[in-house]
Amino acid sequence: MQCSCGRKAVYHRRYSGQHLCARCFRRMVEKKFMETVRSNGFIAHTDTVACGVSGGKDSLVLLHLLHGLQKKVRFSLFALAIDEGIAGYRDRSLPYVTKACETLGVPLHVRSFKESFGYALDEVTAMKERVGACSYCGVFRRSLLNSASRELGATKLALGHNLDDESQVILMNMLRGDFARFGRMGTYRKHVNDQFVPRIKPLREIPEKEIVLYAVLAGIDFDFEECPYAPEAFRDEVRQFLNTTEEGHPGTKHALLRTYDKLYPFLNEALQPSVLPSCERCGEPSIRPLCKKCELLDAIRDGLARDDQS
Ligand code: SF4
Ligand code: ZN
Numbered sequence: 001m002q003c004s005c006g007r008k009a010v011y012h013r014r015y016s017g018q019h020l021c022a023r024c025f026r027r028m029v030e031k032k033f034m035e036t037v038r039s040n041g042f043i044a045h046t047d048t049v050a051c052g053v054s055g056g057k058d059s060l061v062l063l064h065l066l067h068g069l070q071k072k073v074r075f076s077l078f079a080l081a082i083d084e085g086i087a088g089y090r091d092r093s094l095p096y097v098t099k100a101c102e103t104l105g106v107p108l109h110v111r112s113f114k115e116s117f118g119y120a121l122d123e124v125t126a127m128k129e130r131v132g133a134c135s136y137c138g139v140f141r142r143s144l145l146n147s148a149s150r151e152l153g154a155t156k157l158a159l160g161h162n163l164d165d166e167s168q169v170i171l172m173n174m175l176r177g178d179f180a181r182f183g184r185m186g187t188y189r190k191h192v193n194d195q196f197v198p199r200i201k202p203l204r205e206i207p208e209k210e211i212v213l214y215a216v217l218a219g220i221d222f223d224f225e226e227c228p229y230a231p232e233a234f235r236d237e238v239r240q241f242l243n244t245t246e247e248g249h250p251g252t253k254h255a256l257l258r259t260y261d262k263l264y265p266f267l268n269e270a271l272q273p274s275v276l277p278s279c280e281r282c283g284e285p286s287i288r289p290l291c292k293k294c295e296l297l298d299a300i301r302d303g304l305a306r307d308d309q310s
Helices: 022-039 057-069 090-104 113-117 121-125 133-151 163-176 208-217 233-248 252-271 292-309
Strands: 011-013 018-020 048-053 076-083 108-112 156-158
Touching: 011 208, 018 022, 022 057, 022 208, 048 057, 048 090, 048 133, 057 076, 057 090, 057 208, 076 090, 076 113, 076 133, 090 108, 108 113, 108 133, 113 133, 121 133, 133 156, 133 292, 163 208, 163 233, 163 252, 233 252
Parallel strands: 048 076, 048 156, 076 108
Antiparallel strands: 011 018
């Protein structure tokens, strides 16, 4: 098949019916990224953007696109990597981050769970009584990304969540009946807490397989490996369901995201407080007196003490 420009197509975009050559495909991804940034007012020239990077395809494509955007909008950009302390995984993916930042000339900052909270994730998961690894990891990473971004002077925190990630989480929150979390998925619209750095997701409308192809075509070197802590089974089931549905009904994931976006202003109004309080211990934004991170740190301390005694 041929692209409309006459070159040989490398990609069939089923949800739009287009066949695209490598050059038109890359332009299409860059255009979608630009449209998402513009239509949501994600970045202004006064912004300092912290780009959360892991070494995987999504975050490195995002870093690459943000770096390209700096030619048009003169904002400041730095990369922020979190080392959770997962032996054989994060220590192998961080060199991809270092290399990308050196190539693009983007400053890189690395923060670790061990230095920030006192425990590497592997130490926490070695406890006898524990919840799933991702429950600690997600809470600690979100907290550290926010506090480190703020301390480093960022006005926005850019995350590489793609269309697949977004549509999976929308559906998971709906199926779990987690209305509060469902209502918090968008970008914060109100100024609710000085300590909170607004999060932006410029890849949220781009499917995962297009991110992979873009990375390959743009020569972006990334880590293919998955985290050894198996992703939760429920998410895998939702992913499988969405992929099967998308196969039979192209455009399903986009439709789910569009539906959420139409609901979001109402959810935001109804569910987001006008003032988000701070944790009474660490000062990070938290809906409850003690934030989830501090609560988990207490539980880890107790769990490790019990392990020592036994
Ligand atoms: Fe953390 Fe879970 Fe992701 Fe691994 S899979 S990096 S443990 S959230
Ligand atoms: Zn706290």
